Amino acid sequence: MTCFRGLRLEAVSVALPAGRVGVADFEARYGAERVGRLRRAIGLGEIRVAEAGVRTSDLASAAARGLDLGGVDALLFVSQTPDAVAPSTAATLQRRLGLGEGTLALDVNQGCAGFTVALRLAAHLLGHPALRRVLILGGDTLSRHVDPADAATATLFSDAGFAALVGKGGDDAWAFATATAGSEAIAIPHGGPFRMDGTAVFNFTISKVPEQIQGLLTPEVDCLLLHQANAFIVRQVARLCGFGPDRAPCDFPDYGNASSASLPLLLCDLAARGWRGRRQAVLAGFGVGLAWCSVRLPLDFDAAIFRPITEFRP
Amino acid sequence: MSQDEILDELADILGADRAALTPETPLSAVTWDSMALLAYLAFLRFRFGKVLPGVSCAAFRTVGDLLARCAP
Numbered sequence: 245m246t247c248f249r250g251l252r253l254e255a256v257s258v259a260l261p262a263g264r265v266g267v268a269d270f271e272a273r274y275g276a277e278r279v280g281r282l283r284r285a286i287g288l289g290e291i292r293v294a295e296a297g298v299r300t301s302d303l304a305s306a307a308a309r310g311l312d313l314g315g316v317d318a319l320l321f322v323s324q325t326p327d328a329v330a331p332s333t334a335a336t337l338q339r340r341l342g343l344g345e346g347t348l349a350l351d352v353n354q355g356c357a358g359f360t361v362a363l364r365l366a367a368h369l370l371g372h373p374a375l376r377r378v379l380i381l382g383g384d385t386l387s388r389h390v391d392p393a394d395a396a397t398a399t400l401f402s403d404a405g406f407a408a409l410v411g412k413g414g415d416d417a418w419a420f421a422t423a424t425a426g427s428e429a430i431a432i433p434h435g436g437p438f439r440m441d442g443t444a445v446f447n448f449t450i451s452k453v454p455e456q457i458q459g460l461l462t463p464e465v466d467c468l469l470l471h472q473a474n475a476f477i478v479r480q481v482a483r484l485c486g487f488g489p490d491r492a493p494c495d496f497p498d499y500g501n502a503s504s505a506s507l508p509l510l511l512c513d514l515a516a517r518g519w520r521g522r523r524q525a526v527l528a529g530f531g532v533g534l535a536w537c538s539v540r541l542p543l544d545f546d547a548a549i550f551r552p553i554t555e556f557r558p
Numbered sequence: 559m560s561q562d563e564i565l566d567e568l569a570d571i572l573g574a575d576r577a578a579l580t581p582e583t584p585l586s587a588v589t590w591d592s593m594a595l596l597a598y599l600a601f602l603r604f605r606f607g608k609v610l611p612g613v614s615c616a617a618f619r620t621v622g623d624l625l626a627r628c629a630p
Contacts, residue, residue, distance in 0.1 A: 284573055285589065443592055450600040479570060480597045484604045 245459065248367040248418045253541070254377070254409040257551035258509045259306035260499070261294040261403050274395040282399060287475025289497030293387045294403040298558055299327045301337055303405025304381040306556045307508075308341060311407060315376040318348040318369050322358035322382030322504045324432060324532060325389060326351055337381060348375075355430070356471045356531025358382055358504030359406070360539050363527075364420045366410040380408040384503040391437040400474065404505035405556070421456045422537040430532040445534070449477055453530045453538075454484040460540040461485070464524040468492040469514075471529045472499070472506045481528070503531070511543070515550035522546070559605065564628050567605075568621060571597045581622035590615055598624060606630050 267289065270279045282288040294303065300323050319341075321334035334349035343349075348369075354361050359382070366378035383405035390397045429441040429448070457468065468487040470478050475496040482492030495513050502509050507527055523543045530536035543549075569576040572588040579588075595615050602608045607630060618624055 285591075285593065443596070446593055447596050450597060451603070454600070454604060476593065476597075480600065483567060483570060484600055 246420045252411050252413045254411045255311050256408045256508045256511050257307045258512050259303050259405045259554045259556045260292045262555050262557050263293040265293050266290040270399050287497045291500035292402040294385050300325050300383050300385045301327050301333050303383050307405045308407035316379045317375040318378045320362050320380045322352045322354050322362045324355045325384045355503050357529035357535040357537045359507040360529035360537040377411040383505045389432050389438040400501050402500040402502040404502040406505040406508035416542045418541040420539045424533050424535045427534045450480050453481050456538050457485050457528050460526050465526050467523050467525045469527045472496040512550045512553050519545045583621040
């Protein structure tokens with residue numbers, strides 16, 4: 245466990261593309277029986293798909309709109325689908341967002357563990373007195389990379405962008421546990437489609453992730469916010485950690501798996517659904533790498549940190 | 559854990575209606591696939607500290623077969 249003090253989550257915001265693909269569309273493509281099975285098995289519902297030409301940076305910068313970026317000394321861009329191999333998308337976003345030349349800007353190649361990994365990186369960076377605030381941007385446009393013939397992955401992921409600001413202040417403690425197990429069970433090879441060994445990934449998830457979470461649980465933890473891999477995985481991991489659906493909420497049927505934007509999306513969705521008050525939470529991200537990273541931190545749902553979800557239209 | 563509590567958990571793993579789930583329920587009547595098996599094995603490991611190496615779905619016929627292993 246790695247602990248940090250004096251950090252403050254200042255803002256979290258999400259932008260989703262307007263294009264929606266739902267059960268009726270999936271039935272037309274894959275047949276009612278296949279889709280019915282996926283609905284029962286994993287809670288398949290609706291996903292968001294970006295229009296042709298929309299890049300991951302477009303969604304992420306839309307999420308950053310309206311945030312006060314004063315004092316941002318570092319920009320992390322978290323994605324498995326950056327705009328290009330080079331330059332880094334963080335570099336192009338530094339200019340687009342009007343951040344100063346002195347900004348440290350770098351890409352972080354992470355998927356579903358990306359939000360919590362980036363929070364940890366921000367915590368390390370903010371340990372230096374010269375850095376005042378870290379802007380985390382990210383998201384994915386996985387709809388460009390899945391094989392449309394593969395119903396198991398083509399129905400799973402939502403395109404999305406997110407922004408989060410981490411600053412200093414307060415004496416809240418953040419406790420992280422982070423792990424990586426080099427594996428190609430989830431991969432996007434050069435030129436090839438996204439592929440995933442579902443059974444291997446599920447087996448990894450329900451053994452390693454609950455173990456990591458249990459290492460962070462204290463009696464004060466009152467909610468478990470899980471990366472929304474799919475509804476079955478969320479339920480199983482939550483159950484193994486002793487959390488029911490009221491304290492380990494699931495929004496997968498509404499939004500699908502939004503990769504690194506999944507946890508920011510869950511936070512903003514919970515705020516929109518009326519979650520209030522101060523909570524002690526564990527956030528858990530897990531996915532490609534395979535990487536899994538969880539953090540215990542206080543969340544203030546009264547402080548308007550979690551912004552209304554915005555809809556992106558080019 | 560009481561049998562009732564274990565059945566609550568098994569209903570969730572099997573995607574089954576809890577009210578209709580009894581030890582006699584055949585697994586052919588619920589979702590008993592490789593994912594459910596892995597979820598069941600994780601449940602055994604986390605709740606009862608028990609590891610069942612090398613089992614397949616075919617090793618279990620009824621909910622009662624699943625219940626029988628739910629002990630330390």
